[in-house]
Amino acid sequence: MAEETIMSAEDSGLDALETPCLLLDADRLQANVATMRARLDAHGVVLRPHLKTAKSLDVARVAMASAAGPATVSTLREAEYFAAGGVRDIIYAVGIAPQKLERVGRIRRLWPVDLAIVLDSLEQAEAVAAWGRHSGDRLPVLIEVDADGHRSGVNPADAARLAAIGRILDAGAILRGVLLHAGDSYGLNEPNALRAAAEAERVAAVTAAAALRSAGLPCPVVSVGSTPTARYAETLDGITEVRAGVFMIGDLFQAGVGSCAVDDIALTVLTTVIGHQREKGWIITDAGWMALSRDRGTARQPVDQGYGLACDRDGIPYPDLIVSDANQEHGILALRKGAKARLPELSIGTRLRILPNHACATGAQHDRYHVIAGGRLTGAVWPRINGW
Amino acid sequence: MAEETIMSAEDSGLDALETPCLLLDADRLQANVATMRARLDAHGVVLRPHLKTAKSLDVARVAMASAAGPATVSTLREAEYFAAGGVRDIIYAVGIAPQKLERVGRIRRLWPVDLAIVLDSLEQAEAVAAWGRHSGDRLPVLIEVDADGHRSGVNPADAARLAAIGRILDAGAILRGVLLHAGDSYGLNEPNALRAAAEAERVAAVTAAAALRSAGLPCPVVSVGSTPTARYAETLDGITEVRAGVFMIGDLFQAGVGSCAVDDIALTVLTTVIGHQREKGWIITDAGWMALSRDRGTARQPVDQGYGLACDRDGIPYPDLIVSDANQEHGILALRKGAKARLPELSIGTRLRILPNHACATGAQHDRYHVIAGGRLTGAVWPRINGW
Incomplete structure (x- = not known):
């Protein structure tokens, strides 16, 4: 023995x-990525992996469609690290503080990276637009929309607020679209409930995108993302990209949810x-x-x-x-x-x-x-x- | 406004x-250290601050009696970092794995540091003694004693086991003494219960030390330590040193216990x-x-x-x-x-x-x-x- x-x-x-x-375990990592990629390919939707789980360029290169991205990050430190590593298409998916705009601009000057930011208020939109007019760097911005009451985001039914934020951005930034995270799906563990959460996230995203477009504003990107809803979505009609992250590694919590x-x-x-x-x-x-x-x-x-x-x-x-x-x-x-x-x-x-x-x-x-x-x-x- | x-x-x-x-806040840090030092000085007991909370040489220099120590660490990485920074008297207060002995020996060769280790089993004692005879570096060892059923350590009433471990060490290491951590005190919040926990830790330590001495073995160091018991001990008779750590910084949990x-x-x-x-x-x-x-x-x-x-x-x-x-x-x-x-x-x-x-x-x-x-x-x- x-x-x-x-x-x-x-x-x-x-x-x-x-x-x-x-x-x-690189074998499992690759298999998890292949499974998610096949699933999203079947829906005709881009995978923009969230790199906040792995925070590793080597893992990112397995998870991303190409060495240039696209990718999602949770900190500006990650944005710098991945931009320095060759990633060229990044969303920093945490609501922006005005104090961070200089650093966002510096990252965009240092590397040829399309770094987009996220916000959900008129105050933030005004700060970003003012910064864009002052610096001459019009930042790509996604409006965060609340899928499920979990955290941040504009109520998708509040078309007036979405349009108001969108108009401010359209005048001093680049309105890139809407972004959601169905975080409450982490509390589920039953397939039908997970399918319903995924569909609710999709409907909220499409509703918010329609509100912007009805106001005559652009909304090229409709971005959703959580590992459980990415795993259980039955349709992603109207969605352009999915930002799941933990799926590539998995954990006991996600096994408890049923995501892996x-x-x-x-x-x-x-x-x-x-x-x-x-x-x-x-x-x-x-x-x-x-x-x-x-x-x-x-x-x-x-x-x-x-x-x-x-x-x-x-x-x-x-x-x-x-x-x-x-x-x-x-x-x-x-x-x-x-x-x-x-x-x-x-x-x-x-x-x-x-x-x-x-x-x-x-x-x-x-x-x-x-x-x-x-x-x-x-x-x-x-x-x-x-x-x- | x-x-x-x-x-x-x-x-x-x-x-x-x-x-x-x-x-x-350096003012609060210094005040917390001064309070603890005055308390232990009054008991005539050495403060061997645990550096696992701060993991900073600058903080350590505020907390230690001198730039050379003494100090306590929770990882060999900390031992290396503090030894490189001039600390010369360190206890690595987590039970030793045999695989870590080479690294312990390397640290002791690289720097003029008295790095002591901790164990609570015959198997570990045999591995340490064998390593000492093989390498020629007799390691200073403290036997971990269980103060309160919280985690590791020999039952202080088990004089036979303490003596058996002590004899093995005496033949291939340097038996430095006994070490306890009254971790269950973290679950208390009532002064009388905390005083009782401190006294129970002291009695367990003195009992274990007496067991070694009765067997004709040395026990120069009798080391106890937790921030709550250090704060509430009424007597430290028979104790030579206290290894509290979080006291220097404090936190809401310790405030809930009543330690700060x-x-x-x-x-x-x-x-x-x-x-x-x-x-x-x-x-x-x-x-x-x-x-x-x-x-x-x-x-x-x-x-x-x-x-x-x-x-x-x-x-x-x-x-x-x-x-x-x-x-x-x-x-x-x-x-x-x-x-x-x-x-x-x-x-x-x-x-x-x-x-x-x-x-x-x-x-x-x-x-x-x-x-x-x-x-x-x-x-x-x-x-x-x-x-x-």
Whole structure:
């Protein structure tokens, strides 16, 4: 048994890594991207992958249609990083603050990138238009529309407000279209409800686009995006692009929603057993919340995965063994409450892999991915960025 | 009003910063350290500050007795960083994995640092002793003792196991003593219960030390540490050092426990208003969970602070205005449920500061601190590290 374990370790190459660290399964990444691309191709809709999950140029090159994009980002730091890496068509999909316009303009001057911004108020539109007239750089702008009451955006039924914002932009910017994110779909887990959420997002987008066009304004882009609605949409009529992001990596939360299977998840945290509290049924590892993130999103789902699901070094989940609690640099593995499985005997030094609740949050705790293909470390290390 | 706001902005210098970012109040940091140092000096006990919260050499130099330490770290990356920065007395206070011994040895060769490690099992002790005999570097080791069933450590009543581990270490390492962390004190909020937790930690430590000494083994160091028990201990007889960490910065969770006041918290996240959903009473900012962390520790306390408490740019909390929800790069500010306060009118572009739930988790989302003293930005930027 011990010899087999050592052989397996040498085979996969994982023993050479310091733990905790991120492993990215390139086979699964490619398969997840191919599935989403085929789905959107069938709808005749562009995939504009959201790069906020991976924050890696290497991952982006797998996910994007070409090295030039298109792509979506969540920070201007990402915009700079991906523009420097050759991406030429980017939407910064978080509502713009007037203080950030100089930096947007600088990015557009430094690189030949079509960097578009997003807003949902008259105040922002006026600031952007004034900046455009002053600087001479008319910024491409999408008006954010509220698909489901989740977060930001203009009510799609408020045609007057949409038109008012659109007219201000038309006079000092480039009105590019409308953008929505059906974030409330993350709270669902039933296929019919997910199909309905996708259709509601589509209808809201098309309604808002029609409001702009009825006012004589342009609306070439109708952009929607969330991984669950991208997975469940039955029609995307009237939509020009989809901005899903987490789909390319997947996580336990998305598996709980139904956006992917556990076996699709491309990201794991490699960890080492550092202790036991046998009378409590605890196995202590060196992957605490610092390595896994504090995300407990699955706590609200029917299957609570704790801070993550424990797998062996080959990525095969142990039955019902979860990270039941986490301190900063300690993970506590225990069987799920009520589980019939037996606690595996995992001696000090054993390498394990933890499937994460939330790929965006877990990834952000790290600065690189160690790439696996064909079940082995390839030796490739893909850097990733953080910060703003 | 608008003019006053602009004047205040120019006064403090905060408008020059990109948001979101971390602000560190050096006055509060120094006061928190002075208070803890005075408390431990009165007990005649050494402060060995835990640097896992700040992960910054600049902060460490405020917190440590001298530029050489002593100090506590949670990762070997921290050990390398602080050793390179001149710290000469460090405990790596997470149970050692055998695979990490080479790196421990490398750190001890590269810098003249007394780097000690921690373990709680016969298997680990055997691995460390074997490594010591093989390498010729006998590592200083503390045996981790379980103060309260929170995480790792040998039961302090298990004198036989303590002595067995101690004897193995005595033959191939340097048995430095015992180390405890009363982590369950984080779940308390009542002074008498906190005093009792501190006394239980002390008694467990002294009991374990006595077990080693009775077996004829050395135990020069008796190390305890958690911010709540350090704050509430009435006696530290038999203890040689305290390893508190978060005390120097403070956070809303510690305020909920009673370890600090809200006005002691030295860390805030500077953010900018980027939108409103007025009919819902929401103010949207650019500090989402990526900037604040996913930590929701206060959800288990009597006062749930959401993802953080909103303050004006001078750091004065708005009554009952919390980050009620957070997406990756969006914070949603709303009044606490049942609050009588009115939602402040905060226009697009307004700068705010968010007090964090958990300084360790929020800090880890960032790579630098912008330092404030006397209510103004000093211009100093203190880098901080992450990773392993």
